Amino acid sequence: MNDITIGIIGVGNVGSTLAFNLAISGLCNTILLKDIREDFTKAMALDISQAAKASNNNTKVKACFSKDEFKNCKIIIITAGIARKPNMSREDLLLTNTKIVKNIFDEVQEQNKDAIFIIVSNPLDTMVYAALEKSKLSRNRVFGMAGALDTSRFKHYIEEKLTINYKNIDALVIGSHSNKMVPLINHVKIDDKLLIDILNKEDINYILENTQNGGAKIVELLKTGSAYFAPAHCCFLMCKAIITDSKDVFSCSVKLLGEYNYNDLPLGVPCILGKNGIEEVLELELSKEELDELKNSMSVIENSINLLKGVKNETNI
Ligand SMILES: NC(=O)c1ccc[n+]([C@@H]2O[C@H](COP(=O)([O-])OP(=O)(O)OC[C@H]3O[C@@H](n4cnc5c(N)ncnc54)[C@H](O)[C@@H]3O)[C@@H](O)[C@H]2O)c1
Numbered sequence: 244m245n246d247i248t249i250g251i252i253g254v255g256n257v258g259s260t261l262a263f264n265l266a267i268s269g270l271c272n273t274i275l276l277k278d279i280r281e282d283f284t285k286a287m288a289l290d291i292s293q294a295a296k297a298s299n300n301n302t303k304v305k306a307c308f309s310k311d312e313f314k315n316c317k318i319i320i321i322t323a324g325i326a327r328k329p330n331m332s333r334e335d336l337l338l339t340n341t342k343i344v345k346n347i348f349d350e351v352q353e354q355n356k357d358a359i360f361i362i363v364s365n366p367l368d369t370m371v372y373a374a375l376e377k378s379k380l381s382r383n384r385v386f387g388m389a390g391a392l393d394t395s396r397f398k399h400y401i402e403e404k405l406t407i408n409y410k411n412i413d414a415l416v417i418g419s420h421s422n423k424m425v426p427l428i429n430h431v432k433i434d435d436k437l438l439i440d441i442l443n444k445e446d447i448n449y450i451l452e453n454t455q456n457g458g459a460k461i462v463e464l465l466k467t468g469s470a471y472f473a474p475a476h477c478c479f480l481m482c483k484a485i486i487t488d489s490k491d492v493f494s495c496s497v498k499l500l501g502e503y504n505y506n507d508l509p510l511g512v513p514c515i516l517g518k519n520g521i522e523e524v525l526e527l528e529l530s531k532e533e534l535d536e537l538k539n540s541m542s543v544i545e546n547s548i549n550l551l552k553g554v555k556n557e558t559n560i
């Protein structure tokens with residue numbers, strides 16, 4: 244097993260499910276858990292550690308409550324903060340989660356000088372912006388998980404409408420992690436066939452609407468919080484790509500530096516993940532219509548960042 248430590252901050256639904264995924268995979272030998280709920284976190288550490296032991300896996304899971312314990316992580320996943328409930332938008336979490344995410348960097352950055360940070364807390368793209376601003380780290384080491392999840396939902400709703408036998412769905416969602424995300428419908432391939440040549444307009448609209456509202460649908464049904472199995476598994480797959488230096492492509496929220504004609508703003512776009520975190524940001528060839536959709540999607544992030552800047556001037560968040 245690799246001598247690798249992964250840290251998870253926020254051991255709620257997503258964080259604990261991610262820890263479980265990691266512990267039973269044997270991908271790393273230590274998992275450090277950090278949360279403000281001490282007994283709960285200790286319970287998670289014991290339970291998940293014992294799950295690893297059930298399959299004779301040596302992964303150690305530790306609950307950490309001091310700066311000195313939470314150290315030397317290769318990857319830190321931040322899932323701390325509040326989750327939305329029915330009739331809330333992700334933007335409603337902005338101020339509370341910005342404070343939490345920024346404070347976390349004060350608490351852990353010094354003891355984790357080489358860590359790659361994967362942000363999960365919502366509103367995702369703005370939390371990536373806040374984390375980059377606070378940490379001053381380069382974009383390859385601070386980025387967000389959302390596009391991988393949105394893509395998995397896109398594939399789920401595509402599959403619902405397929406009546407043919409197939410081996411592979413090739414699909415991607417880019418843009419902001421909001422109901423204005425951009426599922427690249429015209430690029431979707433079912434094996435070697437274009438999806439738009441297989442389905443009718445009504446089915447295509449069903450897929451797009453349900454993908455864009457995939458998170459809200461689960462929030463409405465759950466009533467107590469938001470989705471966590473698919474989000475946690477997507478985080479696990481991104482950690483795996485980094486640890487194994489796989490160079491696999493994931494849609495990640497990353498600060499753009501000229502790509503897609505944006506500068507210094509985060510947006511969900513395809514990225515190659517490897518041992519250095521984001522190894523490369525990929526530029527897709529998009530139609531004028533798709534670029535317009537991307538602009539509309541980016542407007543959600545711009546509005547959110549502007550709101551944050553306004554509040555920052557007043558309150559120093
Ligand atoms: N990016 C995505 O695709 C995606 C997917 C799912 C959830 N999320 C977001 O992830 C976040 C977590 O979701 P969840 O379902 O796990 O919520 P949750 O309420 O189950 O867990 C959040 C945890 O954060 C902890 N926490 C709060 N403040 C903290 C602090 N200062 N330091 C450490 N821990 C702290 C809480 O005690 C709690 O255990 C939410 O903001 C949610 O919206 C994002």
Ligand SMILES: O=C(O)C[C@H](O)C(=O)O
Pocket residue numbers: 326327333365392420457458459461462469470474
């Ligand atoms: O929908 C949410 O609030 C959580 C997450 O962003 C999701 O898409 O599941």
